[in-house]
Amino acid sequence: MTGGRRWNERQVRFMNRSFVERLGGELEGFRRDGVYKRFNYIDSPQSARVKMEGRGEVIILSSNNYLGLCDEPEVVEAGRRGLDRFGAGTGSVRFICGTFTIHRELEQRLARFVGAEASLTYVSCWNANEGLMPACLDEKDAVISDALNHASIIDSIRLCKAQRKVYPHSDMGALEKALREASSARHRFICTDGVFSMEGDITRLPDIVELARRYDAIVMVDDSHGTGVLGKTGRGTAEHYGLLDEVDVITSTLGKALGGAAGGFTAGPAALVDFLCQRSRPQLFSNALPPTVASSALAAVDHLERHPELVARLHDNVRFFREGLLGLGFKPHPSQTPIIPVIVGETAFAIKMSDMLLDEGVFVTGFGYPVVPQGQARVRCQISAAHSRADLQAALDAFRKVGRKLGLI
Numbered sequence: 001m002t003g004g005r006r007w008n009e010r011q012v013r014f015m016n017r018s019f020v021e022r023l024g025g026e027l028e029g030f031r032r033d034g035v036y037k038r039f040n041y042i043d044s045p046q047s048a049r050v051k052m053e054g055r056g057e058v059i060i061l062s063s064n065n066y067l068g069l070c071d072e073p074e075v076v077e078a079g080r081r082g083l084d085r086f087g088a089g090t091g092s093v094r095f096i097c098g099t100f101t102i103h104r105e106l107e108q109r110l111a112r113f114v115g116a117e118a119s120l121t122y123v124s125c126w127n128a129n130e131g132l133m134p135a136c137l138d139e140k141d142a143v144i145s146d147a148l149n150h151a152s153i154i155d156s157i158r159l160c161k162a163q164r165k166v167y168p169h170s171d172m173g174a175l176e177k178a179l180r181e182a183s184s185a186r187h188r189f190i191c192t193d194g195v196f197s198m199e200g201d202i203t204r205l206p207d208i209v210e211l212a213r214r215y216d217a218i219v220m221v222d223d224s225h226g227t228g229v230l231g232k233t234g235r236g237t238a239e240h241y242g243l244l245d246e247v248d249v250i251t252s253t254l255g256k257a258l259g260g261a262a263g264g265f266t267a268g269p270a271a272l273v274d275f276l277c278q279r280s281r282p283q284l285f286s287n288a289l290p291p292t293v294a295s296s297a298l299a300a301v302d303h304l305e306r307h308p309e310l311v312a313r314l315h316d317n318v319r320f321f322r323e324g325l326l327g328l329g330f331k332p333h334p335s336q337t338p339i340i341p342v343i344v345g346e347t348a349f350a351i352k353m354s355d356m357l358l359d360e361g362v363f364v365t366g367f368g369y370p371v372v373p374q375g376q377a378r379v380r381c382q383i384s385a386a387h388s389r390a391d392l393q394a395a396l397d398a399f400r401k402v403g404r405k406l407g408l409i
C-alpha cells in the first residue's frame with residue numbers, strides 16, 4: 001500500500017508503462033469518487049481501544065475480536081511457547097516436510113469443539129473454502145449457494161466444475177426449487193454463511209437442514225462469524241439452533257473470535273478430511289499454519305471452553321449497543337449478532353461518516369460497492385466482549401454527534 005502516494009518515475013521506468021498508467025487512472029477515479037480505502041496504522045494489540053498512528057487511542061468497533069482474545073495473556077503466551085518449541089517457520093507443505101504435532105492437537109480440539117469427527121487447518125478460512133468445493137465435487141454435482149455468501153465461497157464455486165445455482169438471500173422457496181432442479185445430480189451441496197458478514201443475520205439453518213434431508217443434500221456452513229459467538233458455549237450457528245451433529249461440513253476461521261491472528265479449518269466426516277489431505281490444493285501446494293499461530297489458536301479454544309461467560313458478556317454488550325443506537329434514532333439492520341450495520345446508502349457517504357466518527361475517537365469502517373450492493377453502503381459496527389460499558393457509551397455519544405451533523409437522526 002502506498003498510502004495514497006502516486007507511483008514514482010523511477011519505479012515506472014522498469015515496468016510496463018501502460019499497465020501502471022491504467023491502474024493509476026483507476027485509482028484516481030476511486031479518489032475522485034470518495035471510495036478510495038486508506039489503511040489506518042495501529043501500534044498496539046487489538047483490544048477494546050487501540051493506539052492509532054497520528055490519532056492516539058481510539059475505540060475500535062470494526063474488529064472481529066469478538067471475545068477479546070487477540071490480547072488475552074494466555075493466548076499470547078501460548079504463541080510465545082509455540083515459537084520457542086517449534087520455531088518460526090513450517091519450512092514447506094506439510095505432507096512434504098512434516099506436520100507439527102501442534103497441528104494434530106489443534107485439529108482434534110477444533111473437531112471436538114464444533115462437534116465433528118475430524119478437522120483440517122489451513123492458513124486462512126479463505127483457503128479452507130477455496131480448497132473445499134473444487135476438491136470434492138465435479139461436473140456430476142450441483143452447488144447451491146446463498147446470494148450473500150462470503151467472497152471465498154463464491155471463488156470456491158468459480159473454481160469448481162459442478163453446476164452452480166444461487167438462491168436469493170435466505171429464500172427457502174428458491175432453495176427448494178434449486179434442489180428440485182438439481183435432482184439428477186450425484187450430490188447436491190448447499191453452502192451458506194452461518195452469520196452473514198455484511199448483514200449480521202443468521203442463516204435459516206433449521207429450514208436448510210430439513211430441505212437437505214428431504215432432497216438428499218449436503219449442508220456446508222461457513223461459520224467464521226458464528227464460531228465463538230453463537231450458542232451458549234460459542235460452538236456456533238449449529239449450537240444456536242440446537243443442531244450440533246446435523247451439519248455435514250463446517251468451515252470457519254481462527255482469525256476472528258478464536259484469537260484473531262489467522263488460520264481456518266474445515267470440519268466434518270473423517271473421510272472428507274482425509275480426502276482433503278489428498279486433494280485440496282491449498283493444502284497440497286501451500287504451507288501450513290505457522291506453529292506460533294496454531295499454538296495461540298489452541299489456547300483460545302481452551303480459554304473459551306473454560307470461560308463460556310465471555311459469550312454471554314458479548315451478547316449483553318450487543319444488546320446494550322443496539323438498543324443505544326435505536327434510542328438515538330438510528331435504524332440498524334436487524335440482527336441478533338455482534339455485527340450491527342447502519343445502512344446509509346452511497347459509498348462516499350459511508351466513508352465520510354466513518355471518517356467523522358474517527359475524528360470523534362471511534363474507529364468503525366464504512367463499506368460500499370463492490371463489498372455490498374450499490375446504494376446499500378453502510379457503517380458496520382462490531383461489538384466485542386472486551387468493550388466496557390464506558391467504551392460503548394462513548395461510541396454511542398460519537399454516533400449521536402455525527403448522526404446529527406449528517407442529518408441521519
Ligand SMILES: Cc1ncc(COP(=O)(O)O)c(C=O)c1O
Binds near residue numbers: 124152252263
Ligand atoms: C464468512 C467468512 N468466511 C471466510 C472469511 C475469511 O476468513 P480468513 O480471514 O480466515 O481468510 C471471512 C472473513 O472475512 C468471512 O467473513
